[in-house]
Amino acid sequence: MSRQSNRTTDSKKMNSELFTLTYGALVTQLCKDYENDEEVNKQLDKMGYNIGVRLIEDFLARSSIGRCQDFRETADVIAKSAFKTYLGITPSVTNWSPAGDEFSLILENNPLVDFVELPDTHSTLIYSNLLCGVLRGALEMVQMAVDVRFVQDTLRGDNVTEIRMKFIKRIEENLPAGDE
Template sequence: MSQSQSVEFSALVYGSFVASLLEMTEDVEEVNKKLDEIGYRIGLRLAHDFGRDDSLERIDTPDKVVGNVIEKKWPSLSHSNKQVQTQVDGKNIILTFPPSIFTQNVQIPELYSGVHFTGMLPGILRGIFEIFHFRVNTTLLEQSEQVGTKVQIEVVEEIPIAVPKTDD
């Protein structure tokens, strides 16, 4: 299976998964919560995998989580050369992920128009930040075929670690 076929297959599986959640609950808000929760668990797992990368330097600021983890790892996760756009304003970070097969080929029925089809992404980001010791609030700002997916990250606090930063 080629890489593009694999991405298309993943999009079909994900679409079927979202449709199944809608069939089970028929509650758009509940589906959005579930997608965020599942994304959070995926983010924890991804961050553990990223943390094993020997070339990864010490991550001790939210900017480093964005620059050294999310921006560097996104192309391999998305199978795309398109970069994540970043805006930083104090403790708020806005990440704009380029349009993908998940935003380009999705048609959600009017009845379910409130479904955040890319709703796993805020949870994934929350999980990644948590592994690197930052508590954040994430908000899906936009998901569209033209813009892609825009997520706001508000850094709430640094999670204390048992070992001081100076000790390795």
């Protein structure tokens, strides 16, 4: 019985490593296809946004979580449920702004950067920028406009990876005339 359990763990680790390596190949190809890091960063954000737009439905179906009442609750759901479900990690939610409209997600371990070293020629590349797009796209689908950006990155020599999220506005649903 425990042998079966080990296979499940090994399978999850193998899937995670395969994802990490596949993501690395994607970033490498983008670096070859585009002339500069800023364009690669934009493409990663755009890809992440499109993933987030689709991923939110899966997340809501799996988690049975209802509508969050405020941005603090949203932050907890992102950290404790979404990251855990899809990346197997639980970032810390910290550095709240006094207004309560901005916070940081601190990732002690970013699984996307396993086996990665940034070459000096890509000093402005935000390797995990896909995550910013995923968060922005998913939250937009639940009527929250947010700004998401990397502040610190272990690939750049920082101790942790920090993603900063700022609430911009609640998006009002625009219903066609007569559908109110």
